[in-house]
Amino acid sequence: MNDLRFALRQLLKNPGFTAVAVLTLALGIGATTAIFSVVYAVVLRPLPFAESERLVAIWTQTPQVNRLPMAAANHRDLKAQNTVFEDIAMSSRVANYNLTGDGEPERLLAARVAANSGSGATRETRRSSGRRSGWRTSPIPSWES
Secondary structure, eight states: OHHHHHHHHHHHHOHHHHHHHHHHHHHHHHHHHHHHHHHIIIIISOOSSTTGGGOOOOOBOOSSOSOBOOOHHHHHHHHHHOSSOSOOOOBOOOEEEEEOSSSSOEEEEEOOBOTTSTTOSEEEEEOTTOOEEEEEOOOOTTTOO
8 A cells, every 4th residue: 555655646746757657558548449449340240141150252363363253154153063052142342332312312332242142132231320221132134044
């Protein structure tokens, strides 16, 4: 207890040192919290899919480029010859889309996905404004025969 009183007296006697110590602790705690939040959001948080540990991504590889999206014809062939996966679906790259309708238009990040993506064709999503929107995926005609 005497050590605690002595430390408190020393901190009150040297306000410059106290300010630097408090700011250093605050910055350290804030930076640690921010880094953990990013790591949790990117790495640790589970994906919003049932049995997400079973999801895999398949890419095309060429001598020039290591990772390309699969062409629709390759997808059709892979799906027809599949003996390993429960199902194979395609999706496009994430892009900006404008959502219009009730209320103000909103810009959304979204991707087109084949109708067989996930456990069903209908999904529901909640955007940042809190409005709900049911959206139905539909295949691009050339994706499936």
